[in-house]
Structures are given as structure tokens and as C-alpha cells.
Amino acid sequence: MKNCRKIISAALAVALAVVFTAGCGKTSSAPAKKSGKGAAKKVTFCLDWTPNTNHTGIYVAKKLGYYKDAGIDVKIVQPPEDGAATMCASGKAQFAVEAQDTMAAALDSDAPLGISAVAAIIQHNTSGIMSRKGDGIDRPKGLSGKTYSTWESPIELAMIRNVVNGDGGNYKSIKKIPNNITDEPAALKAKQTDAIWVFQGWGGINAKVENVPVDFWRFADINKVMDYYTPVIIANNDFLKKDPETAKAFLKATQKGYEYAIKHPDEAAKILIAGDDTGSLKGSEKLVTESQEWMAKQYAKDADYWGQIDPKRWNAFYKWLYQNKLSKTDLTGKGYNTKYLSK
Missing domain, CATH: 3.40.190.10 (Periplasmic binding protein-like II)
Incomplete structure (x- = not known):
């Protein structure tokens, strides 16, 4: 099976560095708007790879109506060739899946991408x-x-x-x-x-x-x-500023989806498999089910709640990158925002 994210990490880092040095840190993002009175707000969520158990809570929240109950219509899409972070920064997606290590290239630039990690999908680097x-x-x-x-x-x-x-x-x-x-x-x-x-x-x-x-x-x-954060959910910074209530509602519903996956891994695995419209999980039902059983114990391990990001642990990794000349700038304190999700 595909290795969810790392297979494309090097290519993504190069793409981000090239694409955004020309000032593409500016985004065309606009708040997800209602199409009419009482209509759900539309939100696009970009995966980092084909559907896998990192993404289960998203599919659960959509299938079980958690997003609908929050007044949100979520569209789940595959990443473009230049990566999910690029799509999110451009405003074509309000949220996406990324990882702290590959985010470094997006942030370590004269024109950094306008993205922030807003929730940790799992708590430890496994x-x-x-x-x-x-x-x-x-x-x-x-x-x-x-x-x-x-x-x-x-x-x-x-x-x-x-x-x-x-x-x-x-x-x-x-x-x-x-x-x-x-x-x-x-x-x-x-x-x-x-x-x-x-x-x-x-x-x-x-x-x-x-x-x-x-x-x-x-x-x-x-x-x-x-022990950095991988993977994480990132958000477009302009979207966070312009429509914080939708951002909070989306993350709360997503949190509920992952909490369901923690308590009901077998059912969650079935929802993920049924929701996969890429066909990549066909024939891998046993892998998905056993992976989901294992992941259920990792999503919120050692945390007060699902999605929690510890600034000390986040900053320790970025400080290490700078000290080892793996980033041109000290990224301590950058790349995450804990204002939009709580217990």
C-alpha cells in the first residue's frame, strides 16, 4: 500500500519552495459563504494522499452528519501535483492535511505560505x-x-x-x-x-x-x-481571520468524527472504505480495519483532547531544524494556531 505522505515529501518541499518565492504567499481565499438563507457553508478539504486511516474522522463526520449539523457542506478532494499545502494556501481549499516537517519548506521563505496547523490528527510521530x-x-x-x-x-x-x-x-x-x-x-x-x-x-x-x-x-x-506532529490539519490563514466561526464549527465537527473513530474503530473503518471514491482501498479491507484498530489508540494518546497541539513540542522540532541549518530562519512559534479548537 502507499505510504500515505512521505513518498511525496521531498517533491512537495521543492514545489513549495519554487512556487511561492514569487509572492504566492498571498491567497485568494474568501470565507466560505452561504449560497442562500439557511444554506450550509461550503468548505473544501484537501487530503494529502489517497484516503487512509489518517483521514477517517473526516469521512465519519461527513457520513454521520456532524458537518451538516454544524451548518457546513464539506467537499473532500485529492491534492494537486504541487501538494495539499499549495491548494490550501491558494484558497482553493480552506483546510488540508499536511505534516510539521514538510510544512517547514512552506514557512521558511521570503514569502511564506499563508497556512497554519490547527489540529493534530495523531499526537505522536509514529x-x-x-x-x-x-x-x-x-x-x-x-x-x-x-x-x-x-x-x-x-x-x-x-x-x-x-x-x-x-x-x-x-x-x-x-x-x-x-x-x-x-x-x-x-x-x-x-x-x-x-x-x-x-x-x-x-x-x-x-x-x-x-x-x-x-x-x-x-x-x-x-x-x-x-516527536513532531505528523500529520496535521492545516487551514488557510485568510479564511481563519475572515470566518472564524465556520473554522471553529468545522474543527469541532471534525473532532467529533475522530472521537467516534476512537470509540468505534470497526464501524469507522467501514465508513472510510465506503467513502473512498478513489478505489485505492479496494482489496485492502483487512489492512484498513486493523490499521483503524491501532490508530484509534493513537489519535488522542497522551493529550487532553483530540487535535491538541503542544507549542513546546512543536517549537522544539523547528528549533532543531534551525540549529542544524535545515531552515534559513528560526521557525519557532510559527506555523500553528491553537485558537480554533479546544476540548
Whole structure:
């Protein structure tokens, strides 16, 4: 199965940097307007990838009428080639799915994109390195001398270097090959690569479903500063300012959708599968169901409520980027807004 977001992270970072240096930080966003008296306000929500269990709460809120009850008509769309953040910043979508690491490129510019993270979809960074079981890559230094599939993202590679060298390994000895993998367990089994970056709730669960024995370790368990927010829901800044009540209503209904998914993962999985109009989940019902069971425990783990963003943890990662020369500017305090969602 596709690796929800990371497959396109490097391309997205490049696209954002190129597209928005020409002043595209300005948006054409306008408040979602009523089409008539008593009519629902129209909101466009852009996914970051084809539907998966990161998105379940959105589909639940739509199917169970939470958005309708809030006076909102939500349209869920796929991202354009230049990414969901681009679509959101342009005003063609009021909300979208992104991640704190790939957002850095959008914010670290003379003309930063007008977007802000307004809710954390899950509370912890569950991504890490997956490898064939018994190959000795059950800890970071084990990557030394092995083949790793990379998106060639500066942040991605800096994180790999940090944990490998910090564990006594040799980052320079890693053989890096392009990552064009869509089914991570199958690629490992076929020995197309030795190691690949996956999200535990999808790639990790898929290894179990496909019965491929693997080793896996999380970045957040190795270096706490890497426990950044991924994925998040972002919003267009102009929209937030011009129509805060709709923004709050949308996020409250979305929160309700994820709370349902936490309490009723099996039912939520069925709603996601039924709501997928891309056909990408066809034949993957077992993966979706088992992923949803796992994700239900992650959405609000260690948080006071679903969607909570801890400024200290957000800022710690961006400070680390700046200190390691992965951003030109100190992004501390930038890129998030906690005013629109509460318990």
C-alpha cells in the first residue's frame, strides 16, 4: 500500500519552495459563504494522499452528519501535483492535511505560505525505519552499510544521520537508492531494499497483514525532539481571520468524527472504505480495519483532547531544524494556531 505522505515529501518541499518565492504567499481565499438563507457553508478539504486511516474522522463526520449539523457542506478532494499545502494556501481549499516537517519548506521563505496547523490528527510521530527481521537493523546503527530507500529530503536525511551516528553507526556507509516503493513489506520481502521509512499505523500494520516478519524502530523513541506532529490539519490563514466561526464549527465537527473513530474503530473503518471514491482501498479491507484498530489508540494518546497541539513540542522540532541549518530562519512559534479548537 502507499505510504500515505512521505513518498511525496521531498517533491512537495521543492514545489513549495519554487512556487511561492514569487509572492504566492498571498491567497485568494474568501470565507466560505452561504449560497442562500439557511444554506450550509461550503468548505473544501484537501487530503494529502489517497484516503487512509489518517483521514477517517473526516469521512465519519461527513457520513454521520456532524458537518451538516454544524451548518457546513464539506467537499473532500485529492491534492494537486504541487501538494495539499499549495491548494490550501491558494484558497482553493480552506483546510488540508499536511505534516510539521514538510510544512517547514512552506514557512521558511521570503514569502511564506499563508497556512497554519490547527489540529493534530495523531499526537505522536509514529514513523520509523522498517527492515527485514533478523537483518540487524533493529536499531539505528544497523543501517550502516545497508541499502536505504530515500526521498532525498534534507530533513529526512538529517534525521537518519542524527540517529545513526548517535547510535555509534556510520551514516556515510549507508547506500541510498530512490524510494519509488508503494508496498513496503513486499519490497522488503523481495529484497528491493534493506530499509524504508514507514508509518507504523499503515506500513507497519501492512507487514503484519501480509505476514512479512520485520524489525521496526521509531524516531521519536530515539530522539524526543523528533516527536513532531505528523500529520496535521492545516487551514488557510485568510479564511481563519475572515470566518472564524465556520473554522471553529468545522474543527469541532471534525473532532467529533475522530472521537467516534476512537470509540468505534470497526464501524469507522467501514465508513472510510465506503467513502473512498478513489478505489485505492479496494482489496485492502483487512489492512484498513486493523490499521483503524491501532490508530484509534493513537489519535488522542497522551493529550487532553483530540487535535491538541503542544507549542513546546512543536517549537522544539523547528528549533532543531534551525540549529542544524535545515531552515534559513528560526521557525519557532510559527506555523500553528491553537485558537480554533479546544476540548
